[in-house]
Amino acid sequence: MENYLIEIAHLVLRYFHVVAGIAWIGASFYFAWLDNSLQTPPQEKSDKGISGDLWAIHGGGFYEIAKYQNGPQQMPTTLHWFKWEAYTTWITGILLFSLLYYVGADANLLDSSKSDLSKINAILSSLASIALGYTVYRLLCNSFLVERSYLFTATIIVLLAFWAWGLDSLFADKAVYIHIGALIGTCMAGNVYHIIMPGQRYLVAEVEAGRTPDPKVGLKAKRCSIHNNYATLPIIFIMLSNHFSHTYTHQYGWLVLIALIMIGMWIRHFFNLKQRHINKPSILISGIAAFFALMLAIAPWSSFAPRTNAKQVSNQQAWSIIEKRCTECHSATPRSAMFSSAPAGLMFDSMESVKTQSEKIYTRTVINQDMPLANLTNMSSEERQTLAIWIEDFRLKNKGM
C-alpha cells in the first residue's frame, strides 16, 4: 500500500511539474519573442512613453502590444505578474526530486560502485551541491563577469562541467543529470524570486511615486531573464533525459550532458537572433551537426561487431538469469518491496515476453548496464555476458541465418 501511495504522489507531482513547467517556459518563450520582436513605435505612441510596439493576431482577434520601458504615466488598475509559473515549477520539481532521489535513494541516488556514501550523507551532499551551486551563480551574477556575456557563459559552462564531474563521482548516472537540472532550475527560479520580482516591485513603486526608475534595476532583471531563456532548451532535455539511458550511462555521461547543454544554448541563440531579424542559419546547422556528431561519438560501437565467442547459451540458462535478476521488479506481481506494479510496464513472466523484449533487455543490461536498477539484484558481469550471447544468437536466428 505504501508503494502505491508513493506511486500516486509521483504521478501528481510529475503531472503538476510538467504543467507548471510548460506554463513557465511558454511564458518565457513568449516574452522573449515579444521583446525581440518589438518595433520602434510611431511618434504619437513614443510621446506617451511607449518604447516598443507590436501587432499580433491570435485566436480570432487582433492584439496591440505596447511596451513602456519606464512604466506608464499612471499605473493600470490590473497589472498581471508572472511568477507563480516559476514558483510552482520549482516547488513541484523539488518535491518530485526528493521523492525519487531521497525517498527512493537506494534505487536512484546511490551507486556503490562509485562511492560508499551512506544514504543520509548522500542526501546531504546532494542538497549541498544545489545550495552551493546556486550561491556561486548568484555571486557570479553580481560580479563584473555578468556584463561580458561570452566570458560569463564560458565560466558557467566550466563550473557546470566541474559540478557534473563531481556529482558523477558520488551518485548514480541518472541522478547526475537530474542534479544539474535541479541546479539550473533553482538558478532560474532564484532569478525570478531574488532579482526579477524585487526589480519589478521597485519599478511599480517608482512609477506610483511619480519618479523615473533607475534603468540599472530593469537591466539586471532583464539579464536574469535572458539567462533563464538560454537555460530553457537544456533544462527541457534534462527533464526528459531519464528516457535516454544511452546518454547518462556513457562512461563520460557528465561530459555528454555538458555538450548537450551547450548545444541547447547555441540553438536557443539562433532563435533569439532570428527574432531580432538577424538570420544566422549557420548557428542552427552547426548546432544540429554537433548533436549528431555527439550521438556518433557515444554510439555503442562494440555491440555492432559480430560476435566471435563460440559459447552457446540455452533458453533455460537465459531464463534463469532473468528470473533471478529481473522478475523481482519486472513481473505482473513484483516481489520487490519498491514496486506495486511492473516498472515501465515491462513484465518478464514468460519466455515469449523475454523474446519480444530482447532488444530492450540487450540495451539496458549489456550496453548501458543500468539494469537491474542500481544493480539491486546483484547481476554479475558473467551473467550480462551470457545474456548478451543468447540475445545475439537469437538475433541471428531471427534473421534466418
Ligand code: HEC
Ligand atoms: C529493482 C527493480 C528492478 C530490477 C531488479 C530490474 N529493473 Fe528494469 N526497470 C526498473 C525501473 C524502475 C525501470 C523504469 C525506469 C528506467 O527506465 O530507468 C526499468 C526499466 C527497464 C527497461 C526499460 C523499459 C522501457 O520500456 O523503456 C528495461 C529494458 C529493463 N528495465 C530491463 C531489465 C532487465 C533485463 C532486468 C534484469 C536484468 C531488470 N530490468 C531488472 C526496475 C528494475
